Amino acid sequence: MRAMLTPATLAATAALLGDPARAAMLQALFGGESLTAGELARIAGIGAPAASAHLAKLTDGGLVAVHRQGRHRYHRLASEEVAAALETLGGLTMAVAPARRPWPHGEEFRTARLCWDHLAGRLGVALHQGLTGRGWLAPAEGGWAVTTTGEAGLGALGVDLAAARRARRFACDCMDWSERRAHLAGGLGRAIAARCLDRHWLHRLPPARSGDPLGRRRLGLTPEGARVLDGALGVRIGA
Amino acid sequence: MRAMLTPATLAATAALLGDPARAAMLQALFGGESLTAGELARIAGIGAPAASAHLAKLTDGGLVAVHRQGRHRYHRLASEEVAAALETLGGLTMAVAPARRPWPHGEEFRTARLCWDHLAGRLGVALHQGLTGRGWLAPAEGGWAVTTTGEAGLGALGVDLAAARRARRFACDCMDWSERRAHLAGGLGRAIAARCLDRHWLHRLPPARSGDPLGRRRLGLTPEGARVLDGALGVRIGA
DNA sequence: GCCGCGCTTCGTCCACGGGCGAAGCGGGGC
DNA sequence: GCCCCGCTTCGCCCGTGGACGAAGCGCGGC
Numbered sequence: 001m002r003a004m005l006t007p008a009t010l011a012a013t014a015a016l017l018g019d020p021a022r023a024a025m026l027q028a029l030f031g032g033e034s035l036t037a038g039e040l041a042r043i044a045g046i047g048a049p050a051a052s053a054h055l056a057k058l059t060d061g062g063l064v065a066v067h068r069q070g071r072h073r074y075h076r077l078a079s080e081e082v083a084a085a086l087e088t089l090g091g092l093t094m095a096v097a098p099a100r101r102p103w104p105h106g107e108e109f110r111t112a113r114l115c116w117d118h119l120a121g122r123l124g125v126a127l128h129q130g131l132t133g134r135g136w137l138a139p140a141e142g143g144w145a146v147t148t149t150g151e152a153g154l155g156a157l158g159v160d161l162a163a164a165r166r167a168r169r170f171a172c173d174c175m176d177w178s179e180r181r182a183h184l185a186g187g188l189g190r191a192i193a194a195r196c197l198d199r200h201w202l203h204r205l206p207p208a209r210s211g212d213p214l215g216r217r218r219l220g221l222t223p224e225g226a227r228v229l230d231g232a233l234g235v236r237i238g239a
Numbered sequence: 240m241r242a243m244l245t246p247a248t249l250a251a252t253a254a255l256l257g258d259p260a261r262a263a264m265l266q267a268l269f270g271g272e273s274l275t276a277g278e279l280a281r282i283a284g285i286g287a288p289a290a291s292a293h294l295a296k297l298t299d300g301g302l303v304a305v306h307r308q309g310r311h312r313y314h315r316l317a318s319e320e321v322a323a324a325l326e327t328l329g330g331l332t333m334a335v336a337p338a339r340r341p342w343p344h345g346e347e348f349r350t351a352r353l354c355w356d357h358l359a360g361r362l363g364v365a366l367h368q369g370l371t372g373r374g375w376l377a378p379a380e381g382g383w384a385v386t387t388t389g390e391a392g393l394g395a396l397g398v399d400l401a402a403a404r405r406a407r408r409f410a411c412d413c414m415d416w417s418e419r420r421a422h423l424a425g426g427l428g429r430a431i432a433a434r435c436l437d438r439h440w441l442h443r444l445p446p447a448r449s450g451d452p453l454g455r456r457r458l459g460l461t462p463e464g465a466r467v468l469d470g471a472l473g474v475r476i477g478a
Numbered sequence: 479g480c481c482g483c484g485c486t487t488c489g490t491c492c493a494c495g496g497g498c499g500a501a502g503c504g505g506g507g508c
Numbered sequence: 509g510c511c512c513c514g515c516t517t518c519g520c521c522c523g524t525g526g527a528c529g530a531a532g533c534g535c536g537g538c
Binding site for chain 1 (some may be wrong): 244246247248249250251252253254255257258259261262263266283298301302317318320321323324325326327328329330331332333334335336364368378381382383407411412413415418419420421426473
Binding site (some may be wrong): 482 | 509510511512513514515516517518519520521522523524525526527528529530531532533534535536537538
C-alpha cells in the first residue's frame with residue numbers, strides 16, 4: 001500500500017531541499033555524522049530559532065531523524081533515500097551550473113569519498129562492480145541479496161552481516177554522480193564502509209580548506225587497504 | 240574544470256523543483272514527450288503568464304530545453320541528470336510520504352515504464368543486468384562503453400548505435416526508485432527504448448484514469464517483445 | 479494586409495515563509 | 509536548590525516570488 005505521487009507531494013519534498021539554510025544543513029549531515037542543532041545553525045549561518053524551525057520542517061518531512069541525548073539533540077539523515085536524493089541533486093546541480101570556479105577537490109574527491117554512510121567515488125563503483133561481478137550479490141526484491149559465496153567472502157573480510165541485515169534495506173543501489181554509475185547503499189554498504197574505516201583500510205582526509213562544504217567526506221586508501229580490497233574483490237583504483 | 244557545489248547552488252536547483260506548478264510541468268515532461276507552453280499551463284492549472292515565467296526559470300536553470308516550431312514552443316527535459324533527479328526525488332517522496340491513498344498502478348507500473356526517454360521498472364533493471372552480465376557493456380569513464388560482443392548483439396537487435404553515440408552521454412546509470420536498482424540511461428538507453436517501441440515489442444498503456452500524474456508512462460510487453468528480449472539478453476519479467 | 483492565435487512582458491497585488499529578539503522549557507552540573 | 513546552557517516557542521517584521529489582467533510581439537492563415 002503505497003501513497004500516490006502527485007506533483008504537490010513531490011514539490012513539497014523538493015521545497016524542503018530548496019532553501020539555502022536547509023540545504024547547508026543537509027549537506028553537512030551528508031558527511032555521515034550526527035550534529036546538534038547548534039552546530040547546524042552555525043554551519044547554515046543562521047540563529048538558533050531559525051535553525052530550530054528548519055530542523056522541525058526537515059524532521060516533519062521525514063528527511064532528518066533526531067536522537068536526544070541529555071540536553072543535546074543529535075540530527076542525522078533519516079534514510080537511504082535522502083542520501084540518494086542529495087547525491088543525485090548534486091549531480092544535477094554540477095551538470096547544470098556553468099563552470100565558474102575550478103573544482104578544488106579534483107581527483108582526490110572522485111577517487112574515494114563517503115556518501116552519507118557508504119562508500120562512493122571510483123572506489124564505491126569498483127566495489128559494486130566487484131561484488132556483483134564475482135557473484136557475491138544476486139538480484140533480489142528491492143535491491144540485492146548476498147549469496148553463499150558472498151557470505152563467506154564478506155565474513156572473511158570481517159564485515160558485520162548481522163548488523164547489515166538489521167537495516168531497513170539490506171543492499172540497494174545509489175547513484176554516484178561523479179562516476180555516473182551505481183554504488184552500493186543500504187545496511188551492507190554501511191557495514192562495509194564501517195569495516196574499512198575500523199581497520200584503517202580507509203581514513204578520512206582533512207577538508208581541503210576551512211568552510212569546505214564537502215566537509216570531511218573525502219577518503220584516502222592506505223597501502224594495506226589497497227592490498228586487501230584488490231585481493232578480495234579485484235578493486236583497483238590507484239592508477 | 241567543474242563548478243563548485245555550494246549549498247546555495249544546490250538549493251537553487253532544488254528550489255526550481257520545489258514549486259507545485261513547476262513540479263507538475265516537469266512530471267508531465269518526464270513522460271518523454273515535448274509539450275507546448277499552453278499545454279503545460281493547463282496541466283499545471285495556472286494561467287499563461289505564470290506558466291511562461293515558470294518555463295523561463297526552468298530553461299534558465301538548465302532543466303528544460305526549448306525548441307521553436309512555428310508559433311509553438313515545444314519544451315522537453317534538458318538532460319539525463321534532470322530525469323535522474325526526478326526519478327530519485329520521486330523515490331524519496333514515496334519513501335517519506337505516509338501511505339495515504341493506495342498506490343493505484345501497482346504491479347503494472349513497476350513492471351515496465353518510461354523514465355523520460357529510457358526503460359525503467361523491472362524491465363529496465365533486468366535489461367541493465369542482462370547487458371552488463373553478458374559482457375555487452377564494460378565499465379568506462381563516465382559510465383559504460385559497448386564491447387565488440389555488445390556491438391554485434393545490439394546490431395542484431397537493430398539498435399541504432401550511431402544515434403546513441405551522438406548523445407552527450409553514451410550510457411550511464413539512473414536510479415530506479417521502484418526497484419532500488421540501477422537501470423540504463425544515456426543515448427544507448429534511449430536508442431534501445433526507441434527500438435522496442437518502434438518494433439512494437441513494447442507499447443504505451445493508457446493512463447489508469449484521467450488526470451493521472453503519471454501520464455502515459457506505463458508500458459506493456461507484447462508476446463514477441465518478451466520472446467526477443469529473453470532470447471537476446473535473458474530478460475524475463477513475466478512471472 | 480489584415481486578423482487570429484500562442485506566447486511573452488509589464489505592472490500590480492498579495493501571501494507565504496524566513497529572519498530575529500524575547501521569553502519559556504527542560505536537562506545537567508555544582 | 510540554584511544556575512547555566514541548549515533548544516524551542518512566540519510575536520513581529522519584511523522581502524521574495526507567484527498569481528493575474530492588460531498590453532505587446534511574432535508567426536501563420538486567409
